[in-house]
Amino acid sequence: MSAATVLEAHIPGSKSITNRALLLAAAAPGRSRLRAPLVSDDTLAFRAALTDLGTGVRDVGDNGYGYGDGSGYGDGSGEVWEVTGRGTGPVGPGRVWCADAGTAARFLPPFAATGRGEIAFDGSDQLRARPLRPLLEALTGLGAKVSGTGLPFTLTANGLAGGRIELDSGLSSQYLSGLLMAAPLMGGPLTVDVPRLVSRPYVDMTLALMRHFGARVEERGGAITVHPGGYAPADLQIEPDASTASYFFAAAAVTGRTVRVQGLGTGGLQGDTAFVDVLRLAGAEVTRTDDWTEVTGTGPLRGGFTVDMGDISDTFMTMAAIVPLADAPVTITGIAHARLKESDRIAAVAGNLRALGIRVEEGPDRITVHPGVPAPATIDCHRDHRIAMSFSVLALRAAGITLDDPSCVAKTFPGFHGELSRLFG
Numbered sequence: 001m002s003a004a005t006v007l008e009a010h011i012p013g014s015k016s017i018t019n020r021a022l023l024l025a026a027a028a029p030g031r032s033r034l035r036a037p038l039v040s041d042d043t044l045a046f047r048a049a050l051t052d053l054g055t056g057v058r059d060v061g062d063n064g065y066g067y068g069d070g071s072g073y074g075d076g077s078g079e080v081w082e083v084t085g086r087g088t089g090p091v092g093p094g095r096v097w098c099a100d101a102g103t104a105a106r107f108l109p110p111f112a113a114t115g116r117g118e119i120a121f122d123g124s125d126q127l128r129a130r131p132l133r134p135l136l137e138a139l140t141g142l143g144a145k146v147s148g149t150g151l152p153f154t155l156t157a158n159g160l161a162g163g164r165i166e167l168d169s170g171l172s173s174q175y176l177s178g179l180l181m182a183a184p185l186m187g188g189p190l191t192v193d194v195p196r197l198v199s200r201p202y203v204d205m206t207l208a209l210m211r212h213f214g215a216r217v218e219e220r221g222g223a224i225t226v227h228p229g230g231y232a233p234a235d236l237q238i239e240p241d242a243s244t245a246s247y248f249f250a251a252a253a254v255t256g257r258t259v260r261v262q263g264l265g266t267g268g269l270q271g272d273t274a275f276v277d278v279l280r281l282a283g284a285e286v287t288r289t290d291d292w293t294e295v296t297g298t299g300p301l302r303g304g305f306t307v308d309m310g311d312i313s314d315t316f317m318t319m320a321a322i323v324p325l326a327d328a329p330v331t332i333t334g335i336a337h338a339r340l341k342e343s344d345r346i347a348a349v350a351g352n353l354r355a356l357g358i359r360v361e362e363g364p365d366r367i368t369v370h371p372g373v374p375a376p377a378t379i380d381c382h383r384d385h386r387i388a389m390s391f392s393v394l395a396l397r398a399a400g401i402t403l404d405d406p407s408c409v410a411k412t413f414p415g416f417h418g419e420l421s422r423l424f425g
């Protein structure tokens, strides 16, 4: 096949947009439509949690088309979810199971706090280990009763009046996104002072989607003010997931092929589209239009640079895993918060690269990976979808790499292995 052949990757919907849209639609009075939502463990858990809290969600699309890989999932492109929201916070008693989804644990408690009654929250052992204290303390500061500082806990709600509060979002931006999305349901305006913030593009996404659902929000200096008045139902076309697309763009970069993702153009809501700029630094050719993004591998990967990936940390592993194929080391900085995700991602990447015989140095917020020839090894996925997907890209160019837990990709892309082998198999 010639290098000019364009491989069109079918990338399912953004997890972050899908779960925000589910919440905003649940908070709006009446029917909203979400087009091409992600269908995966994280979004199905979020949807089930909202259903358990009294939100109506039905499938009204054609359910997409299957991957033909036996995963049982479509890519969601033909899927439409109709959400019937109550226009208020939920009424307890209730139980919420967040599974492995950070977005569920961080977005649903503030929403619940605007309602009434007792709601018990819990999640998997992996999610229980992730920090929640700054968010729960902020909710307590605003008047909710919370039985602990992390999962599991019970929240006793009696509505929230609004006010002014400081929220340290230096461990996760999801705390701030969750609080902001609940704010239009409060009795008065809410102003949040944000002394530290990681993953800023996700907060921009939150504000853009809140406005799409009719909220009034202002930013001044380090503070954000949300006005009361609730939300209006809306129709939303969900973009393909930019973090998921990173694996397919990286695959193009290391195989000398061209991958295009339709629907992921300039002007989208996802910060992770900036991953292609890192591939460009490494020598790949990148073209972006309003409607699509395309990456072409141009020969051996170029290393010899340092890049801050703090804003796009879900994609640092995509890059780190392919650096062994580069001509010089690459240092990735600004990623301390990546240690607090599904796994300690800096340690997980470093451990797996060392198991492949690759030289790595790590610091609290950084990693340096050196070029080398990967030896055969089994990757310890740590039940982290992104470890599995990142090392699957390296495996396209290195023999003998297997995953101990390939199915953990279902958190965000159940059809991942089928799509990778459809394009590169």
Ligand SMILES: O=C(O)C1=C[C@@H](OP(=O)(O)O)[C@@H](O)[C@H](O)C1
Binding pocket: 015, 016, 017, 103, 171, 172, 173, 174, 177, 198, 199, 202, 313, 314, 337
């Ligand atoms: O708000 C979101 O949808 C997300 C924010 C990021 O988390 P942090 O803010 O914890 O870095 C990102 O890693 C996660 O996958 C999704």
Ligand SMILES: C=C(OP(=O)(O)O)C(=O)O
Binding pocket: 100, 101, 102, 103, 314, 341, 342, 386, 412
């Ligand atoms: C960190 C992630 O997920 P979450 O925080 O939404 O569980 C991720 O998808 O990489």
